[in-house]
Amino acid sequence: MSDWTELEDEAVRITRELIRIDTSNYGDGTGPTERPAAEYVLGLLHEVGLDPVSLESQPGRASVIVRIAGADPSRGGLVVHGHLDVVPANAADWSVDPFSAEERDGMIWGRGAVDMKSMVGMVLANLRRIAREGIVPPRDLVFVFFADEEQGGTWGSQWMVREHPELFAGCTEAISEVGGYSVTLPVAGGGTRRAYLLQTAEKGFAWVHLRASGRAGHGSLPNDENAIVRLAEAITRINQHEWPLEYVASVRALFDGVTEITGVSPDDGLEAFLDLLGGGRAFVAGTLRDSANFTRLDAGYKNNVIPSEATAHIDCRFLPGHQDELLDTIRELAGEHVDLIIDQLGISVDAPRDSAFVASMQAAIQAEDPDAALLPYCLSAGTDNKALEALGIHGYGFVPLKLPADLNFAMLFHGVDERVPVDAVRFGARVLRRLLDDC
Ligand SMILES: [Zn+2]
Known part of the structure; x- marks a missing residue:
């Protein structure tokens, strides 16, 4: 078995190098494209002997895809995807240059640090490890790095699924953003316990x-x-x-899990209950009713x-x-x-909450954080999983990050001073290693 530190170091290095490539998506066709980031990814994959495909929906709007054949071709494949673009950053508002990927106070700072170049870094480090060591995963793994997620995937996932559905043939499940991060819950009777919020549904x-x-x-x-x-x-x-308050199945499952750990019920006071979720609160608060703004x-x-x-x-x-x-x-x-x-x-997306694959994600988390719980939740926003859902592929948000209890995680998305703890990226690379080798 290769050195785990090498994997972690590479995930951190690639995350920082990706942040330095400005892929701001202004949504109106102006500004940079994803091509330089796609070329960077192609270089990393060619270096380890892989033969990825790069596709451009529009000049510069590049997505990269590569399939690793699994041991059992009769099993449905797993799509592991991330997006290469980021939302723009107004440098004047930031404490650091948003495209410098500065490391400070144990954090990597920069646009894309959480959304979602750290996940892309963790995935690429693992993909390179799989290629270098000639690992045959249990089932097919399809790695995709999409353009244009921040504008609804028109020139990325939506285009890929429409124009090249054959690239996803035989795939049944997918992982990407936004889920897998930890929140720290107070335990009934004293102490705390980490719960990782697995995104199983999205509005x-x-x-x-x-x-x-x-x-x-x-x-x-x-x-x-x-x-x-x-x-x-x-x-x-x-x-x-x-709009009426309604706890759909994925929300109900989350609430039941939180109640089991904390002894607190949403019926005792919803706002106080949501506060228990700390850095995940904002993501969950938007999933209790429909909305029209x-x-x-x-x-x-x-x-x-x-x-x-x-x-x-x-x-x-x-x-x-x-x-x-x-x-x-x-x-x-x-x-x-x-x-x-x-x-x-x-x-909307509503993937199964009880499946062998969900059990694999839980096992991968618990191998690295033994006392942790894995709880499902619904995301109020949308991801590229929507595009894959149209092909019948069940998408999950699983970016495993072990976060400090006091970090307001949801606010970092598209936020000023976006940053990610270096240790969380190292943790995530290890969890993904366990998952991809045993899924
Ligand atoms: Zn994102």
Whole structure:
């Protein structure tokens, strides 16, 4: 067996080198592309004798994929994926240069430190180990490094799944962001216990807009069919709607697990219960109900002209199984002179919580952190797992990071001074080693 320290060192080195390659995704086609990062990944893989494929959906929008054949071809393959892009960082807000990957206070600082170049570093270090040592995993492993996750995967995962589904043939499960990190729970009767939150579900999204119509006319004349007023009334109705609280199965499973450890029930006070989750609180708080937030507004073109149309965009997020219910509710609240137009839909994910693979993830965690629990949870945001779900591949968020109890982890995502503990990356590389060799 090779040296584990070598694996850990390589995961840390690759994480830092990736952060230094600015892959900011502005979402409008401007700025850098993923190509330099993809070329860096290709170099790392060629160096150990692998033959990866690089695909560009648009000039520069490169994704990299490579398959390692497993011992049992009759078993479904596992997709291990990460994204190469990051959200932009405004350097003036930061304590360090966001693309310097500085190591300070035991942390690696920089854009992508948690979202998600550290996972890509941990995965690449393991993939290189597998190649160097000629390891044959129990089943096929398909490693993918996607472009464009931060803009919904249009030029990355969505494009790959649509144009090259054959690359994922035979795969049944996947791991990627956002889950696997630890929270520290108070134990009933004293002491604490770490729980790793495995993302087994994610909310879907519906990016829609309302289009109110009315009677155009002169701004000086009476008009009781004003499109802007109709839109404003619809916005008010939708905004005042109280989306019902509902604990879907994955949320219920998390809550039951937390109650078992802490002795505290959400029925004793939901806010205090959520506070127990520390750095994972924000991720969970968004999964207790559907939501609809207005994000854009557009109407009119001149001060003395009443326009015939007015539009408002809504970012809707629905729990697994709630897509139709949410859209029906919005349509009804919008009213008779307001149409609902769906611009983009992202399906929800709800992967099995009891399976041999989940047991493997738990075993890999407990081999490195023996007293820890693994609890499922639902993510309020979306990941590239949505694209794979369309191929029937069950996606999990499993980036194993053993975190300090007081780290506000959720706030680091897309945040200022994004950073990751070096020891957490070392821990994650070891857990992934155990998982990939025994999955
Ligand atoms: Zn991400």
